[in-house]
Amino acid sequence: MILNDRKFLVLAAMSVMFLALAAAFAFNLWGRTPPASPIPLADPKFVDTSPSRVAIAEFIRKGGDPSDYDCDICHEKNKPIKIKFDAENNIILPKEHADIALSHGSHKRNNNCYNCHDEMNLSLLQTRDGKQLKLVDSTPLCGSCHGPTYRDWEAGVHGRTSGFWNRDMGEYSRLGCPSCHNPHSPKFPGREPAPGPHALHPVAKAPAHNEAERNHE
Amino acid sequence: MTSNSPCSSGGCAGGGNGNGGMNRRSFLRTSGVLASGIAALAASLAPLRDLTDYTSAEQFMQKHYKELSKDDMEKVLDRITREVEKQYSIRPHVKDYKPMDGVEFVYCLNLTRCIGCRKCVHACVAENNQSRDPEIQYIRVLKMPHGSFDMEKGDHNYASPTVPEKGFFYMPVQCQQCKNPPCVKVCPVKATWQEADGITVIDYDWCIGCRYCEAACPYFARRFNWTKPSIPKDRINPEMSYLGNRPRKQGVMEKCHFCIQRTRAGKYPACLEVCPAGARKFGNILDPNSEVSYIMRNKKVFVQLKEELGTSPRFFYYFDV
Structure with a gap:
């Protein structure tokens, strides 16, 4: 009888122990800390590989209406328009061209339309050495001032090269200057950064560079 | 001394009461405790069910990448295809790409x-x-x-x-x-x-x-x-x-x-x-x-x-x- 009771006690104790264990697992008593909050999926715009802007050549190739770029609708050929400047030597754009923000270079010397556009035929561009180029072939014109950058671009090193690094295995493509830079204000505009790393658990934040930015988070 | 008792080796459940077996009450009690014990054990092992997500027998028996023959690799890629298809309902194209000559x-x-x-x-x-x-x-x-x-x-x-x-x-x-x-x-x-x-x-x-x-x-x-x-x-x-x-x-x-x-x-x-x-x-x-x-x-x-x-x-x- 003594032996039987001991067995019973041991079995009962083990059952209680295992039940407690099962309950502990079920209610995650010491288990993983649940993540702080669900992580939203990244916006597909952040994985979009299309270039920063649509160049005119690309716009026409994709079937866009090129009549906006037909200067002869308003301007007459061979009759150059006089460009007006204010007292501080800033260009005064007519209201028809109010959408252009001309800030090409930090100085004010590049404020003349005819530095790039052909004054006799506004549908064309002209280089400083008098060569005429179509609007869609502007890259050599940019290169006439930005020599080292143009050299890099020709080597495939300035701007993105897409497709195949191994030219034997497939095609590659290059972008022209206006696919990334607005010719009238070539500096990259600021853009929203994609979300940064997410901590697995809430962690103490690293010291910030400035408080305002940290508060923004 | 209990040297003449049949239960001396400790092998009988109802031992010691002189009946030479188990009575109804102790049987019910023992089996009840045993059943609940086994159920509790099973419940406490529940987290192990996730183990099937970790490793299949096929994967466990798989050789090191560098020791896999071409046939072995085909079987492995087939297993991965099946696993991905089961988990994500999408049929992937899994390949084993090798380094190219003269490329760093x-x-x-x-x-x-x-x-x-x-x-x-x-x-x-x-x-x-x-x-x-x-x-x-x-x-x-x-x-x-x-x-x-x-x-x-x-x-x-x-x-x-x-x-x-x-x-x-x-x-x-x-x-x-x-x-x-x-x-x-x-x-x-x-x-x-x-x-x-x-x-x-x-x-x-x-x-x-x-x-x-x-x-x-x-x-x-x-x-x-x-x-x-x-x-x-x-x-x-x-x-x-x-x-x-x-x-x-x-x-x-x-x-x-x-x-x-x-x-x-x-x-x-x-x-x-x-x-x-x-x-x-x-x-x-x-x-x-x-x-x-x-x-x-x-x-x-x-x-x-x-x-x-x-x-x-x-x-x-x-x-x-």
Whole structure:
């Protein structure tokens, strides 16, 4: 009888122990800390590989209406328009061209339309050495001032090269200057950064560079 | 003394009451306790059910990557295809891409051009089937104040409304594909090694999850799957490689592998294809006409990150001017 009771006690104790264990697992008593909050999926715009802007050549190739770029609708050929400047030597754009923000270079010397556009035929561009180029072939014109950058671009090193690094295995493509830079204000505009790393658990934040930015988070 | 008792060996349940067997009451009591005990044991082992997510018998019996014959590899790829199809209801194209002859990959990153938009981070996550919640990111972008290369001053949690910010530059850091990789040296099971084209790879089926490599890496380039990876079915990239972007399981390491499934098929990696600033350049350093060779010859290639450690990265940072 003594032996039987001991067995019973041991079995009962083990059952209680295992039940407690099962309950502990079920209610995650010491288990993983649940993540702080669900992580939203990244916006597909952040994985979009299309270039920063649509160049005119690309716009026409994709079937866009090129009549906006037909200067002869308003301007007459061979009759150059006089460009007006204010007292501080800033260009005064007519209201028809109010959408252009001309800030090409930090100085004010590049404020003349005819530095790039052909004054006799506004549908064309002209280089400083008098060569005429179509609007869609502007890259050599940019290169006439930005020599080292143009050299890099020709080597495939300035701007993105897409497709195949191994030219034997497939095609590659290059972008022209206006696919990334607005010719009238070539500096990259600021853009929203994609979300940064997410901590697995809430962690103490690293010291910030400035408080305002940290508060923004 | 009980030497003449039949129960002396302790083998009979109702022993000691002189009946030579078990009575009804003790039988019920014993079987009741036993049944509840077994049920409790089963319930306490419930977490083990998740084990089926870890390893199949086929995977457990699989040989090391370098010992797999062509036939073995076909079977392995078939198993992975089945597993992915079962889990994500999508039929993937899993291949085992081999290094090409005469190719050594090098990555060059233009610090003058990087604007810190972090698009590369997310293109990488999408291409390489990283877990989304928790989100594993191979690339960290450090925001650093101008005039310093003190990594301690780098901030990778920046969340300004727009980038780039005045007075800062941005330095993306990912696996540097070292020529002398400390992570490979510490792996106790040889689950990670350097391939002929310079990519350090991980066999996710061989990794035991000890995280020695994570500790050894001076670039914090390796990530551990602490939890079961979760990827929405519609975000799976079906173009997969064995050593690259096939879905991982809980408890294994992963890291940037230069998009093996793209680069060994001749394409540029995903982080390069998405860069809006053209700051990322990739290619074969053994080809004198490649873009990376041009950069090495003509640019101010100034830093291999932490070069004093002698890891000799294949990832180079350079400036334009």
